Amino acid sequence: xxxxxxxxxxAFINPxxxxxxxxxxxxxxxxxxxxxxxTNIGKRKNRTxxxxxxxxxxxxxxxxxxxxxxxxxxVFDAAKFFSExxxxxxxxxxxxxxxKDPKFGILPLINGTILSSLIAMMVAxxxxxxxxxxxSEFATAKVRKIVKPIMEILAGIPTIVYGFFAYSFxxxxxxxLIPTLEAKNVLSPGIVMGIMIIPMVxxxxxxxxxxxxxxxxxxxxxxxxxxFEVTTKVVVPSAISGIMASFVLGISRAIGETMIxxxxxxxxxxFTFDITQSMQTMTGYIVEFTSGDAGxxxxxxxSLYAVGLLLFIFTFVMNLIARAISKKxxxxx
Amino acid sequence: xxxxxxxxxxxxxxDLNLWYGNxxxxxxxxxxxxxxxxxxxxxxxxxxxxxxxKTLNRMIENIPxxxxxxxxxxxxxxxxxxxxxxEELRTxxxxxxxxxxxxxxxxxxxxxxxxxxxxxxxxxxLEEILETSLKSAxxxxxxxxxxxxxxxxxxxxxxxxxxxxxxxxxxxDVILMxxxxxxxxxxxxxxxxxxxxxxxxxxxISIVTHSMQQAGRISDKTAFFLMGELVEFGNTEVxxxxxxDKRTEDYITGRFG
Numbered sequence: 081x082x083x084x085x086x087x088x089x090x091a092f093i094n095p096x097x098x099x100x101x102x103x104x105x106x107x108x109x110x111x112x113x114x115x116x117x118x119t120n121i122g123k124r125k126n127r128t129x130x131x132x133x134x135x136x137x138x139x140x141x142x143x144x145x146x147x148x149x150x151x152x153x154x155v156f157d158a159a160k161f162f163s164e165x166x167x168x169x170x171x172x173x174x175x176x177x178x179x180k181d182p183k184f185g186i187l188p189l190i191n192g193t194i195l196s197s198l199i200a201m202m203v204a205x206x207x208x209x210x211x212x213x214x215x216s217e218f219a220t221a222k223v224r225k226i227v228k229p230i231m232e233i234l235a236g237i238p239t240i241v242y243g244f245f246a247y248s249f250x251x252x253x254x255x256x257l258i259p260t261l262e263a264k265n266v267l268s269p270g271i272v273m274g275i276m277i278i279p280m281v282x283x284x285x286x287x288x289x290x291x292x293x294x295x296x297x298x299x300x301x302x303x304x305x306x307x308f309e310v311t312t313k314v315v316v317p318s319a320i321s322g323i324m325a326s327f328v329l330g331i332s333r334a335i336g337e338t339m340i341x342x343x344x345x346x347x348x349x350x351f352t353f354d355i356t357q358s359m360q361t362m363t364g365y366i367v368e369f370t371s372g373d374a375g376x377x378x379x380x381x382x383s384l385y386a387v388g389l390l391l392f393i394f395t396f397v398m399n400l401i402a403r404a405i406s407k408k409x410x411x412x413x
Numbered sequence: 414x415x416x417x418x419x420x421x422x423x424x425x426x427x428d429l430n431l432w433y434g435n436x437x438x439x440x441x442x443x444x445x446x447x448x449x450x451x452x453x454x455x456x457x458x459x460x461x462x463x464x465x466x467k468t469l470n471r472m473i474e475n476i477p478x479x480x481x482x483x484x485x486x487x488x489x490x491x492x493x494x495x496x497x498x499x500e501e502l503r504t505x506x507x508x509x510x511x512x513x514x515x516x517x518x519x520x521x522x523x524x525x526x527x528x529x530x531x532x533x534x535x536x537x538x539l540e541e542i543l544e545t546s547l548k549s550a551x552x553x554x555x556x557x558x559x560x561x562x563x564x565x566x567x568x569x570x571x572x573x574x575x576x577x578x579x580x581x582x583x584x585x586d587v588i589l590m591x592x593x594x595x596x597x598x599x600x601x602x603x604x605x606x607x608x609x610x611x612x613x614x615x616x617x618i619s620i621v622t623h624s625m626q627q628a629g630r631i632s633d634k635t636a637f638f639l640m641g642e643l644v645e646f647g648n649t650e651v652x653x654x655x656x657x658d659k660r661t662e663d664y665i666t667g668r669f670g
Contacts, residue, residue: 220477295514299576301472302508303527303583304500313530318517 154392157385164379170386173351177369177380184383186390188351192359193394196270196341197334199355203274204330208281209323215282216289217311228283235279243343246272251344264346264358273340277330284329288322289315325406332398336391338363362391421447423587423617424469429483431464433476438464440641442483446587446634451609451618453632453649455625457664460638462621466589469619470506471499487587504531506587507580512596513572515564515579520547520556523564523575527583542582549615550578551608570601574608581612588612590620594627606631625665629653637661 162170165184172185211231215224251268255261261268292315300314316323338361346358347368360368369384424446431439438461446452446469454462467473469485471492484491492502504527515523524543525533533539543560547553552574556567564575573593580588590609594602609618609631622628628635629649636646637658645652645661656662 293514295510295512296516298472298475298508298510299514299516299579300526301475302470302503302510303530303579304502304504305530306500309530313526314516 151392154385154389157382158389161379161382161386164382165386175349175351177383182380184379184386185351186362186387188349189360189362189365189387190390191351191353192266192341192345192364193335193361193391195353195355195359196266196273196345196361197331199267199270200273200277200334200337201327201331203271204277204281204334205327207274208278208326208330209285211278211282212285212289212323213311213316216286217307217315231279231282234275235283237276239276239337239339240343242272242276243269243340246340246344258356261356262346262358264344264348265356266341266345266359267355269340269344270355272344273334273337276337276340277333280333281326281330284326285319285323288319288326291322292318321405321408325402328398328402328405332395332402335398336363336395338367342367362387362394366391423448423488424619425486425489427484427486429465429468429485430481431461431468431473432480434478438641439468442643444636444643444646446617446619448586448617449613449615450633451613451620451631452634452636453628454619454621454636454638455623455628455664456638456644458623461641462638463591465638466591466619466621469587469589470503470508472503472508474499504583505585506589507583507585509573509576509580509588509590509593511592513569513576515567515572515575517563517565519561520564520567520575521560524578524582526579531583546578546582547575549581549612550574551604551611552578568601570597570604573597573601573605577605577608577612581616585616587617587619590618592621592623595623602627625653637664639664 161184169184170186172183173187174183174185175188176183211227215227219227246269247264250272251261251263251265254265254268254271258267296314296318297310300310305313341361342364345361345364347360347364348358349360350357352359365387366384369380375381422445424444426442426444426446429439429442430437442465454466456462464473468481469487469492473479473481481493484493486492487497487502487506490497516526518526521543524546525539528539528542533542544553547556552571555571556562556575559566564572567575573596577588577593594605597605606627609620612618620628620632632649634647635649635652637644637652637656637660639660645656645658647657652661653665656665662668
């Protein structure tokens with residue numbers, strides 16, 4: 081208060097003196113800022129630059145360490161399983177883990193997984209591709225703006241809801257078409273899984289198609305192609321690696337999907353190719369067992385790890401394939 | 414009528430106006446493009462020369478906000494007429510673009526893309542088209558041993574000649590070229606210019622170029638565009654030696670911004 085008063089007082093007495101004072105203050109503050117920068121640049125910044133990368137590395141390694149931990153758990157406990165059950169029995173068709181004389185033939189589970197995934201991809205690939213072609217090549221900006229977010233909502237629905245939808249809506253609907261359909265069957269969850277995967281296939285394929293340079297489209301139009309020919313003969317082949325990668329990721333999603341099949345596909349462990357019957361997938365098997373049937377330390381308990389390891393190998397290989405394909409994709413044009 | 418549509422005239426542009434939204438890009442263009450001649454279109458950037466050439470095969474309509482007025486008669490038929498299918502027009506009027514844009518397929522597939530989508534299936538005639546197109550584009554000797562390699566393995570100049578071969582494969586009678594050498598080095602440019610000169614015997618060529626020297630070297634007629642207007646159009650020697658309009662003279666002599 082006092083300083084304020086005195087300075088305004090000075091200004092009142094002699095305006096020029098105030099000007100001098102301001103100027104000298106400015107000069108002063110300039111030197112102090114320069115000094116501040118000079119002194120600060122030596123110490124504080126350097127320290128953050130040394131520490132922060134280490135923090136980031138720690139955060140980044142969390143997922144790596146977790147992955148390694150999961151793999152080692154799977155491998156060690158699966159090893160315990162394989163010390164009791166031979167590989168030959170493991171890859172046989174008879175599965176009866178809770179019987180008096182337990183059998184651990186896993187082929188019914190692999191069969192269920194592959195069949196349900198196949199059905200899912202038979203739904204997801206044509207629908208997803210058509211949607212991607214429409215959004216990338218035919219839709220106006222306005223339509224795309226509306227359709228794409230809606231598709232993304234479809235991707236955000238919890239899978240348990242899809243499972244319920246398959247069991248209580250799709251199965252009864254299919255029963256009208258196929259009277260012999262069982263209440264729990266692999267067809268209905270397969271279809272619903274496909275619906276779940278549509279947005280993934282559509283959105284990734286659309287990205288790949290949109291990335292095709294416009295010059296290629298122009299070249300094709302210049303030769304008298306129709307829009308459909310440009311799409312199917314130029315855009316899709318040019319984006320094929322990205323599209324294939326989306327398919328593979330979709331398959332890997334279908335293989336790993338749990339809730340839908342656990343609810344709507346049942347737990348029959350028969351080895352059959354009849355999709356109107358109940359089947360169990362690898363994931364379904366794990367769900368059934370972890371919800372309390374297997375005592376810790378039994379062979380049945382360790383069989384979970386063996387199935388889990390196999391499942392991991394399945395999806396891991398799929399992801400490797402997707403990665404290899406999309407790497408090739410980057411070199412195409 | 415017969416006097417107007419003599420065999421020599423391929424394109425007769427009449428009172429062509431074109432707008433991008435509310436911006437007028439072409440103003441009252443009137444000009445004729447003759448058979449077996451090279452017509453160069455010159456002018457500063459943004460003067461409407463690319464717009465004009467893309468209007469000739471209606472590629473401009475891929476831009477949604479475009480609106481046109483007036484007529485472009487191609488062999489006496491208005492290309493904006495409903496009876497003219499745009500795909501058919503584009504098979505008769507080939508186009509070569511600024512940057513080489515081969516498809517990410519083999520050389521073979523690139524050249525035969527057009528004939529194939531238009532239903533040519535016979536293998537012998539496809540092979541024949543392949544060879545004649547590549548020979549006409551002066552590329553055959555360089556690629557005949559690797560026809561099934563990816564086109565992206567070719568050099569920029571070779572890719573551009575491949576694009577010319579691709580355009581020739583659907584047997585057009587006009588070839589539109591939108592600055593076809595602007596992305597190429599002088600040697601590749603010289604080859605393309607030589608090629609244009611030899612193609613003149615069978616095709617009518619309309620070429621947009623930024624290089625005055627190029628226009629002078631290869632063209633029979635020159636059209637000078639400025640701010641969407643056709644300022645001057647005539648024989649190349651006359652335009653370059655004795656332009657009627659002051660603006661043409663300023664541009665050609667380089668006294669222009």
